[in-house]
Every structure is written in structure tokens, then in C-alpha cells.
Amino acid sequence: MDEKEIMQIFADTAYVRTGGSGEERRCAEYIAEKCRALTGREAALEPFDVDMAVIRAARFTVDGQEVPCKGYLCAGSGTVQAPLYYLPNTDPASLAGCRGKIVMIDGYLGHWIYQDMLDNGAVGFVTYDGDANYTDRDIDQRELRSFVSNGRLVPGVNINAKDAIEIVRRGGGTACIQLEQDQSVGRSQNVVLDLPGQTEEHIVFTAHYDSTSLSLGAYDNMSGSAGLLAMAERFSKEQHRYGLRFVWCGSEERGLLGSKAYAAAHEKELEKAVLNINLDMIGSVMGKFIACVTGEEKLVHYIEYMAGELGFGMEARQGVYSSDSTPLADKGVPAVSFARLAPHNTATIHNSYDTAALLAGSQMRADIGFIGAFAARMATAARCPVGREMPENMKEKLDYYLLRKREKK
Numbered sequence: 001m002d003e004k005e006i007m008q009i010f011a012d013t014a015y016v017r018t019g020g021s022g023e024e025r026r027c028a029e030y031i032a033e034k035c036r037a038l039t040g041r042e043a044a045l046e047p048f049d050v051d052m053a054v055i056r057a058a059r060f061t062v063d064g065q066e067v068p069c070k071g072y073l074c075a076g077s078g079t080v081q082a083p084l085y086y087l088p089n090t091d092p093a094s095l096a097g098c099r100g101k102i103v104m105i106d107g108y109l110g111h112w113i114y115q116d117m118l119d120n121g122a123v124g125f126v127t128y129d130g131d132a133n134y135t136d137r138d139i140d141q142r143e144l145r146s147f148v149s150n151g152r153l154v155p156g157v158n159i160n161a162k163d164a165i166e167i168v169r170r171g172g173g174t175a176c177i178q179l180e181q182d183q184s185v186g187r188s189q190n191v192v193l194d195l196p197g198q199t200e201e202h203i204v205f206t207a208h209y210d211s212t213s214l215s216l217g218a219y220d221n222m223s224g225s226a227g228l229l230a231m232a233e234r235f236s237k238e239q240h241r242y243g244l245r246f247v248w249c250g251s252e253e254r255g256l257l258g259s260k261a262y263a264a265a266h267e268k269e270l271e272k273a274v275l276n277i278n279l280d281m282i283g284s285v286m287g288k289f290i291a292c293v294t295g296e297e298k299l300v301h302y303i304e305y306m307a308g309e310l311g312f313g314m315e316a317r318q319g320v321y322s323s324d325s326t327p328l329a330d331k332g333v334p335a336v337s338f339a340r341l342a343p344h345n346t347a348t349i350h351n352s353y354d355t356a357a358l359l360a361g362s363q364m365r366a367d368i369g370f371i372g373a374f375a376a377r378m379a380t381a382a383r384c385p386v387g388r389e390m391p392e393n394m395k396e397k398l399d400y401y402l403l404r405k406r407e408k409k
């Protein structure tokens with residue numbers, strides 16, 4: 001694909017496509033069609049179950065004043081009224097203030113903070129997003145993820161940062177959350193394409209194609225999805241010893257649901273996976289290129305040496321990247337995530353500003369070129385040199401990320 005063809009993909013997929021929605025399905029079919037056109041091979045849609053909810057009513061008031069909000073999906077139904085409490089720190093003294101309150105927190109609703117709030121007697125919650133420095137008053141549609149709640153439901157809403165600041169400035173007051181919704185089970189899907197090699201052992205490429213509720217998801221992550229299509233096109237025409245499997249993951253933004261479903265459904269096969277190459281956010285006009293290796297440190301050095309040899313500016317490090325590489329790494333597959341990370345004042349994600357305007361065709365080509373050069377070496381290797389054993393420091397990081405252990409502060 002040339003620059004124009006790559007940029008056309010962003011134009012073709014300039015719609016919101018949240019996990020489990022009809023638009024996500026439409027995008028999956030688009031990717032499958034692209035696979036056919038670019039490689040002459042059929043991709044399969046692999047469905048998996050996801051929680052769905054339709055909000056019937058969501059209302060948030062403070063001292064009787066209505067605050068624009070969106071109700072949390074999958075947080076059950078109910079009405080609570082209680083004093084509002086802003087929780088900026090999670091030390092025991094601050095947490096003790098949650099008792100009997102509707103609690104407002106900064107940032108994303110994580111598992112540990114949610115459980116801490118409930119353990120300390122919170123009866124409802126408020127999060128806020130957007131940016132007080134932007135002119136818009138958009139509010140993202142959030143969900144109470146099942147691995148955050150562990151089945152402990154209290155009603156919650158998401159509001160805009162500007163309103164959150166005003167509420168805290170006024171010193172809170174009596175808050176009321178009314179939330180009514182219908183919950184059900186729906187379907188999301190992964191798109192899977194195989195380019196068989198000379199051995200059963202294979203490399204798994206991943207990139208998610210879903211978006212969040214306000215976002216066209218161009219940078220995050222049609223960029224990586226387009227990168228995978230370019231890679232599939234390339235290797236459909238080039239010799240490779242290892243089998244190559246391409247997985248466009250659904251519902252990543254809902255908590256890596258597509259890659260978790262893939263890892264569960266293909267657990268046995270993953271024993272034959274020698275490497276995972278994951279693309280999540282590439283091709284931005286501004287920003288630095290990184291490789292995050294969930295595997296042995298030698299791979300970090302290998303990628304850095306290779307980049308130096310090819311004259312490609314980047315940095316590599318060991319770590320757990322918050323993306324579809326993680327469920328695969330957790331099954332013992334060494335993983336590397338590639339991304340071009342833009343400074344936040346030049347490109348943001350998970351909002352209406354994530355459009356093709358953040359990307360450059362030339363940068364897409366350059367990033368895909370480097371990732372392709374690395375992939376080609378692994379795909380044609382006499383023996384993939386990356387150790388299959390997950391190092392202890394990475395196992396520990398996976399335990400933290402996947403909530404099996406709590407990291408000490």
C-alpha cells in the first residue's frame with residue numbers, strides 16, 4: 001500500500017466503533033474485505049460474548065442542580081442520594097472519608113480504587129473526563145468493567161472536567177445519582193487471517209480496530225490496524241518460514257476483551273506461537289517511536305541494534321504495554337508492542353480529536369517499514385532467537401497489570 005491507500009483506510013473507517021456495536025462489526029467486515037483484496041486470502045470473523053447495556057435514564061444533581069452526565073454502563077440500576085466527597089488521594093485517611101458518600105475520583109476508574117472506595121463505604125461514584133482547557137463539553141460513555149467491579153455494583157456517572165472543577169470549587173453538597181439501564185450479552189469479534197509458513201510455529205500480529213465512544217479512533221488504533229494490513233499484504237508476496245497469523249482485535253478499549261478472548265480460544269495453539277508483534281498507535285505527525293518488550297531483555301537490545309543499523313530513530317524498553325500484547329504475553333508468548341507516542345499537546349486519544357489529522361502518510365510508511373523489517377527477520381529466521389521463557393520481572397509486571405497482585409506504592 002502506498003501513502004494514499006493507507007490514508008484512504010482512515011477515510012473509510014471514520015466512524016465511532018465501540019466494542020460490541022454494529023459499527024464495530026461493520027469495521028470487522030471492512031478489514032476482512034481488505035484482507036481479501038490485498039492478500040487474496042479469506043479472513044475469519046471470530047465472535048465472542050461481551051456485556052452490553054442500554055441506559056434508560058442517567059441523572060446527576062448536586063444540591064438540586066442538574067449536571068450533564070453519562071451513566072456508567074453495566075453499573076446496575078438504582079438511585080442514591082448522599083453528600084459528595086472528592087477523593088484526590090488514596091491514603092487510608094482520605095479513603096476513610098468515603099463512608100456513606102458519593103465519591104468523585106480523578107482519572108480512570110481502576111480496580112483497586114473502586115474496591116477501596118466500596119470497602120470504605122462509598123454508595124456511588126463520579127468520574128470526569130475531557131480537558132478543562134478544551135472548549136468542548138464532551139462526555140465519554142464509560143462502563144463499569146466486570147474485572148473492576150467483581151460484581152459489586154453501585155451507580156456511577158461520568159461528567160465533564162469543567163463541571164467537576166466547579167462542583168469541587170463550590171465544596172460539594174448533596175449529590176443524587178439516578179441510573180436505569182437494561183443489561184444484556186452482546187457480541188464483538190476478532191478478525192483472523194492466516195499466511196501459512198513452512199512450520200506449525202507461528203508469529204501472531206495484533207492490532208485493535210475498535211474505538212471509544214467519542215472517537216473515530218484513527219490514531220488509536222486504525223493506524224495499527226492499517227499497519228497490520230500493510231504487513232499482511234507484504235508477507236502474502238514474500239517467503240517466510242514461520243506461519244504468520246494476523247489478528248485484528250475487537251473491544252480492546254473495553255479492557256483487552258478481544259485479545260483475552262483470542263488467548264482463551266487459542267490457548268493450545270499459542271504454545272506454537274514464537275512471538276507476538278502488536279501495533280497500537282503509529283504514524284502520528286509528532287512523537288517518538290518506541291518498542292515495549294514483554295519478554296527477555298535481549299530482544300530490547302536486538303531491536304535497538306537493528307534500528308541503529310537501519311538508521312531508524314527509536315527507543316526500546318522492557319515493560320507491559322496496555323494493549324493486546326498483554327493477554328498473549330500472559331500465555332507465555334514473548335511480545336513486542338510498537339507505537340509512536342505523540343506529546344499530549346499535539347495528539348490526544350479517546351476523544352473527538354482523534355482523527356486522521358493527527359497522522360501523516362509518510363510517517364505511517366516509515367513506521368510500517370521499520371516494523372516490517374523487524375517482522376521479516378523474525379518471519380524468515382532459521383530459528384526465532386527470542387527466548388520463550390517469560391522473565392521473572394515481566395511475570396511480576398503481568399501479575400500487577402492483570403490484577404492478580406497489588407503493586408505496593
Ligand SMILES: [Zn+2]
Binds near residue numbers: 220221252
Ligand atoms: Zn489503542
